[in-house]
Amino acid sequence: MRQNMPIVIKADGLAAGKGVTVADSMEQALSALSNIMETKAFGSAGDRVLIEECLKGREMSIFVFTDAHTVIPMVPACDYKPVFDGNKGPNTGGMGSYSPPHFLTPELAKTAAETIMYPTIKALDSEGRPYSSVLYGGLMVTDGVPRVMEFNARLGDPETQVVLPRLKTDLVDIILGVINNNLDQVEIEWSNDACVGVVMASAGYPGSYKRGLPVTGWGNLDEDIMVFHAGTELDAEGKVITSGGRVLTMVATGETIAKAREKVYNNISRLHFDGCHYRKDIAEIKGRK
Ligand code: GLY
Numbered sequence: 001m002r003q004n005m006p007i008v009i010k011a012d013g014l015a016a017g018k019g020v021t022v023a024d025s026m027e028q029a030l031s032a033l034s035n036i037m038e039t040k041a042f043g044s045a046g047d048r049v050l051i052e053e054c055l056k057g058r059e060m061s062i063f064v065f066t067d068a069h070t071v072i073p074m075v076p077a078c079d080y081k082p083v084f085d086g087n088k089g090p091n092t093g094g095m096g097s098y099s100p101p102h103f104l105t106p107e108l109a110k111t112a113a114e115t116i117m118y119p120t121i122k123a124l125d126s127e128g129r130p131y132s133s134v135l136y137g138g139l140m141v142t143d144g145v146p147r148v149m150e151f152n153a154r155l156g157d158p159e160t161q162v163v164l165p166r167l168k169t170d171l172v173d174i175i176l177g178v179i180n181n182n183l184d185q186v187e188i189e190w191s192n193d194a195c196v197g198v199v200m201a202s203a204g205y206p207g208s209y210k211r212g213l214p215v216t217g218w219g220n221l222d223e224d225i226m227v228f229h230a231g232t233e234l235d236a237e238g239k240v241i242t243s244g245g246r247v248l249t250m251v252a253t254g255e256t257i258a259k260a261r262e263k264v265y266n267n268i269s270r271l272h273f274d275g276c277h278y279r280k281d282i283a284e285i286k287g288r289k
Contacts (some may be wrong), residue, residue, distance in 0.1 A: 008052040011036045013045025018206050020081075020091050022054055055149060057142035064117045065174055066105045068130035070183040071121050073113050074173075075099050075166050075190050076161040078283075082124055083206055085281045090276035092206045093246060094150050096282030098196045099139065099162040102143070112139060112146045120151070129262050141166045161228045161249045162195040194258040197251040198268055202231065203275025213273045215240040215247070220270035226251040227271070242273050257283050 009032040011019030014258060019042050021032035029051075036046035059081075063074040077099040083089040116137055124131040136152040136159075154161070164171065168189040177183035202209035218240070228251060231244015251269050254260030261283040268278060 002285045008050075009036070010050040010052065010055050011042045011046040012048035012050055013042065013044040016091070017044045018091060018095055019044070019045060020198045022091075033084075040117075042257070055140035055142055055147055057140045057147075058101070058103055059149075059245040060104070060139045060141055060146070061097075061156045062112050062117065062137045062139060062146075063159070063163060064121070064135050064157060064189070065111070065183060065280075066121050066132060066135060067178045067181045067183040068121065068125055068132045069083065069181070070177075071113075071118050071275060072183060072186075072188055073109065073117065074134075074163055076101055076104060077156070077162050078113075079156060079159055079283055080279060083201075085279050091205055092199075094156070094158045094199065095279045096196075096198045097156075097158045097162045097202065097251075098194065098261070098283035099159070099166060100182075100194065100255060102285045107221055108144070108146065112137070116148060122172045122281065132181070148255075157230070157248075158197050158199055158228075158249045160224075161197040161207055161251050164194060165195050165226065165253055166191045167250060191253070193253040193255060194257040194260045195251060195253045196257060196264050197228075198264050198278050199230075199246050199247045200250060200268065200271065200276050200278050201246050202242055202244070203277060205277075209245055210275070211243050213242045213275070215242060215273045216272040221267050222263065224252065244284075247273065247276070257285060261285060 005024050006024045009029055010023045023029035023032055035041045036049055060076050062076045065072045078101045079094045079184050080096045081091045083092050109180045109251050114186055134155055138145040138150040168191055171285050174186055178188040228249045231247040233239050234242040250264050252260045252263035
């Protein structure tokens with residue numbers, strides 16, 4: 001069988017963002033299928049697989065709040081799934097993120113909302129399955145046109161860490177609007193500042209990794225740095241130790257993407273745990289300050 005490469009092999013169930021292989025050859029595709037369906041690397045999430053065309057372009061995550069009738073877009077973000085700089089290595093749940101995407105135009109935001117998110121919420125309602133929550137569209141922008149790679153009935157990680165710091169409205173008011181079916185009464189305001197987040201991961205992630213390593217350096221961070229915990233816990237003395245693959249996301253806001261990025265990378269080496277690795281190219285936009 002001839003097949004245009006690359007092709008995408010996905011475990012159809014939840015696999016913590018690791019169930020996708022972009023296969024450059026038939027051998028890689030068969031090996032990914034065997035890993036999912038025979039070795040059962042993702043358990044029953046791999047009972048079915050999706051084999052899809054590989055979309056080329058720019059990836060963008062978009063989110064809406066909805067009470068099933070009113071749909072309010074959030075600010076979009078870009079996610080970096082491969083573990084290494086230059087988008088090399090296996091996919092992870094996401095190694096960093098920034099908002100807004102530097103290629104976002106008002107037209108692109110409008111097209112994504114009007115051709116993808118609004119019709120999806122409307123279709124769910126007309127099928128008798130009204131959907132009240134947040135909806136996340138994982139898109140690929142190909143030749144200026146957004147195409148759907150996946151939907152999730154949740155926010156994104158690490159996208160949330162760069163989207164919610166830009167929210168000026170109280171999130172509780174929005175959630176109450178969703179729950180009480182009066183989201184049309186809630187005015188939602190966003191900051192114009194950019195936001196950048198870089199994930200600090202355990203050595204070995206997205207493969208196996210050690211846990212229980214002390215995380216130190218908390219007192220050394222600039223005051224306006226945010227650190228979101230994912231794979232951490234407290235030890236018996238109340239000190240922070242690692243307990244997962246993606247351990248922390250360090251986040252900063254700034255007037256521009258470059259300024260927010262600079263703040264994060266100025267601070268990131270001040271926190272320490274053995275074997276910590278992170279991408280150095282998050283929100284690096286060639287030729288832009
Ligand atoms: N960052 C990808 C996800 O949350 O699925």
